[in-house]
Structures are given as structure tokens and as C-alpha cells.
Amino acid sequence: MGLRIGVIGGSGLYEMEGLVDVREERIETPFGDPSDAYIIGRVEGLESGGEPVEMVFLPRHGRGHRFTPSEVNYAANIFGMKVLGVSWIISVSAVGSLQEEVVPGHVVLIDQFIDRTKGTRRATFFGDGVVAHVAFGDPVCETLRQILLSSSHEAGATVHDRGTYVCMEGPAFSTRAESNLYRSWGARVIGMTNVTEAKLAREAEISYATMAMSTDYDCWHEGHDDVTVDAVIATMNANVALAKRIVQSAVPKIAAFDGPAPMSNALAGSIISNPEYHPPERVAALAPIVGKYLS
Numbered sequence: 001m002g003l004r005i006g007v008i009g010g011s012g013l014y015e016m017e018g019l020v021d022v023r024e025e026r027i028e029t030p031f032g033d034p035s036d037a038y039i040i041g042r043v044e045g046l047e048s049g050g051e052p053v054e055m056v057f058l059p060r061h062g063r064g065h066r067f068t069p070s071e072v073n074y075a076a077n078i079f080g081m082k083v084l085g086v087s088w089i090i091s092v093s094a095v096g097s098l099q100e101e102v103v104p105g106h107v108v109l110i111d112q113f114i115d116r117t118k119g120t121r122r123a124t125f126f127g128d129g130v131v132a133h134v135a136f137g138d139p140v141c142e143t144l145r146q147i148l149l150s151s152s153h154e155a156g157a158t159v160h161d162r163g164t165y166v167c168m169e170g171p172a173f174s175t176r177a178e179s180n181l182y183r184s185w186g187a188r189v190i191g192m193t194n195v196t197e198a199k200l201a202r203e204a205e206i207s208y209a210t211m212a213m214s215t216d217y218d219c220w221h222e223g224h225d226d227v228t229v230d231a232v233i234a235t236m237n238a239n240v241a242l243a244k245r246i247v248q249s250a251v252p253k254i255a256a257f258d259g260p261a262p263m264s265n266a267l268a269g270s271i272i273s274n275p276e277y278h279p280p281e282r283v284a285a286l287a288p289i290v291g292k293y294l295s
Contacts, residue, residue, distance in 0.1 A: 002051030009092030069192035141207035163188030
């Protein structure tokens with residue numbers, strides 16, 4: 001199959017230069033349907049270990065932005081990436097800035113999350129007889145984060161190295177009191193999607209990193225208008241071209257990485273339930289993730 005690199009974000013990201021043999025593939029998962037068909041294309045002229053390098057794109061909210069952050073089927077999305085052989089995922093995510101220095105249009109390469117979602121999303125593949133507790137102290141792949149950092153510089157982005165992403169439930173934006181609370185915690189940006197993806201990617205042993213694209217100053221900034229959908233969309237559109245340049249710069253660096261992706265054994269030692277009690281049908285359903293640990 002060769003190396004496959006996933007990109008989760010908006011629907012326009014797959015329109016990249018140098019992508020050939022583009023096709024769509026739909027995946028059925030034990031967790032339901034992913035947000036949309038996966039768009040797969042080969043990177044022309046690039047190989048890794050003598051094999052072709054392919055990109056696998058997925059619009060997080062579906063084409064046409066059909067799903068709210070709470071409706072996105074994150075488990076199906078990441079499971080589908082695993083089934084397709086993706087070992088690295090670049091998450092491109094629109095966020096609100098919580099700090100003065102992160103101006104709309106800037107990029108923040110996240111290294112931590114605060115989870116403020118409300119338990120309405122499936123954030124684990126486990127349960128129903130098979131239990132695992134994966135390490136998540138460092139929730140993004142530092143190798144991939146560093147690749148995105150150097151690629152952001154090469155692409156001409158104004159980039160902030162490190163920052164905490166508050167993941168709220170949505171779909172409404174923050175109250176002013178909430179926004180100022182998160183600022184007091186030292187968080188740098190706020191969004192509605194990425195911590196759920198990151199948790200599932202870690203369980204799936206996929207190296208995951210977030211490229212947070214600032215679209216607005218949330219509602220805390222008294223010198224700016226409160227966040228509106230029109231303002232967010234305008235900045236998001238401007239960010240798409242920048243995100244494409246960063247991803248294009250990152251792909252050859254990922255392809256040149258020596259050895260398996262750093263998170264390829266993240267689940268080792270994490271499955272705590274007694275195999276004697278594992279429901280066989282559950283183990284079979286989770287085979288793409290647990291197959292090398294459970295027979």
C-alpha cells in the first residue's frame with residue numbers, strides 16, 4: 001500500500017498541486033458512517049521506502065458543512081483512516097484566538113488540550129467488554145508537530161510554536177465569561193473538534209497533530225467585534241491556501257521519516273480487560289486497531 005498520510009479539515013484541502021489519480025472511497029465502520037467519502041490521491045514523484053506516497057483527505061463536517069461539531073462521527077472518521085492504512089494525520093482546524101498575539105490568520109501548532117465537551121460524542125473505540133486506557137499526557141505527535149512547524153515557516157506563515165486548545169461543545173460560540181475564564185487558564189485558542197479526534201487517533205496508533213488556523217478573537221477582545229459566522233468564513237477562506245502550502249511542504253518530510261510513525265505502538269500495554277472475557281464479535285470489530293494485540 002505504501003505510505004498514506006491523512007488530512008482532516010475543510011473540503012477544499014484536497015485540491016493540491018501534484019496530486020494525481022484522485023479517487024473517492026467510502027468506508028463502512030462498526031461505529032457508523034464517516035462524515036463523507038475519503039478522497040485519495042497519489043503524490044506525483046514522491047516515494048517512501050520505494051513505495052508511492054498517497055494522501056487521504058476527509059472533510060470533517062462533510063461536504064457542504066452538514067454536521068455540527070457534536071454530530072461529527074469522530075470514531076467512524078478515525079476508524080476509516082485506520083482501515084485505509086493511514087499512519088499520520090494532519091488536522092487543519094479553524095479556531096478562535098484567546099490571546100492578543102495570535103492574530104486572525106496566524107497558525108498555532110497545538111501541544112495540549114483542555115476538554116470541555118459534554119460527553120455527547122464517542123471519544124473512544126473501547127467499551128462493550130474490551131477496555132483500554134491509552135496514555136495521553138502528550139496528546140499530539142511531537143515529531144509531526146515539529147515537521148509542521150518547519151513547514152509553516154517555509155510556507156511563509158506567522159506561526160506560534162505550542163499552545164493549549166480548549167475544546168468546547170458548541171455549536172454556539174463562547175459567552176464572554178467563558179472566554180475570559182479560558183484566557184485565565186493560559187489557553188491560546190478555542191475550537192470545537194480536535195481533542196476528540198486526538199484521543200481516537202492515539203487509540204488507533206496514528207501520529208496526529210493539529211494545525212490551528214486562527215479566524216477571530218473569540219468574544220473576549222473588547223477592541224474587536226464579537227465573532228460572527230461571516231467573519232469566520234472570510235478568514236477561513238484566506239487560510240485554505242496557506243494550509244495547502246504547509247501540508248505540501250510537510251509531506252516530503254513525513255515521507256523521509258526513518259521508521260514507523262512514532263505513535264505506531266501507542267496502544268501497547270493499554271488493554272486492561274482480561275482476554276478471557278472479551279466478546280469475540282467485539283474483538284473482530286476492532287481488529288484494525290487491536291488485531292496485533294488480541295487474537
